[in-house]
Amino acid sequence: MSHEKLALELADFWFPAIANETWEGRLHILDEVHAQLYQDLETAGEYEQVSASFVAALIERLGSPPVTHPAQAQIYAGSSEEQHWGAAMAWQFGEGQDAHGGAPAGKERRRWPRERVNLLTEMWVQGRPARCRLVDLSRFGARVMPLRYQPRLPPGTSIRVVTPGGRVRDGLVVFASPRGVGLEFANAAA
Structure with missing residues (x-):
């Protein structure tokens, strides 16, 4: 079939x-x-x-x-x-809302700009694999949208994610909202 x-x-x-x-x-x-x-x-x-x-x-x-x-x-x-x-x-991306679902976003405050990405990929949350969509990426972090139900991940939770080119990056959760999980990478190497 x-x-x-x-x-x-x-x-x-x-x-x-x-x-x-x-x-x-x-x-x-x-x-x-x-x-x-x-x-x-x-x-x-x-x-x-x-x-x-x-x-x-x-x-x-x-x-x-x-x-x-x-x-x-x-x-x-x-x-x-x-x-x-x-x-x-x-x-x-909130159609004018920021990543936390708040008021319309103003000037970009990040030191390194994020680039929109649309990549189905793999992540590991506390060692357990899960599928996700990589939504945006910068030198120091990323935002992912889990494809399966995940309980809200508290800041500091370790996550490993596969980025474009198959590179595996380790990071920590800095925020979790209905619009995705924000990660800060453990090292800044691009």
């Missing part, structure tokens, strides 16, 4: 279970489905293809509503469709 066909069959099967759930409920159900898929599929590449297409099909069945909730943004960030993960990133 093709990856796309499997993803569509999964979406048909799981849609009734998530249709009337809250975004948090949907995210928790999808976390369980993704965990099982990860075990059942032979390679990480197959898992990523099926998982992302499955999420895209579910979002389409839900009518692709605008992103208004942190759990919804996490779901959209895992889609294979650019308009879905683009909507998650637009919501995360």
Whole structure:
């Protein structure tokens, strides 16, 4: 069976279970489905293809509503469709809000500017692997959006993340908000 066909069959099967759930409920159900898929599929590449297409099909069945909730943004960030993960990133960047969801952002206060990135990648939180979307990156830090439910990570939590080019960077959480997790890298080497 093709990856796309499997993803569509999964979406048909799981849609009734998530249709009337809250975004948090949907995210928790999808976390369980993704965990099982990860075990059942032979390679990480197959898992990523099926998982992302499955999420895209579910979002389409839900009518692709605008992103208004942190759990919804996490779901959209895992889609294979650019308009879905683009909507998650637009919501995360706040359409005029700062990273903490506050008032419109003023002048950039960081010493090193951040560059927007859109990379599905791997992170390790206290040694446990998790998929995430790398949202922005600078010489000294980054912001990631976990693709699976993560309890709020307190400042000082150690995270390791794979950055563009496959480089693994160690960092500490400096903030966690519905719009992502801000990291400060342990070393400043670019």
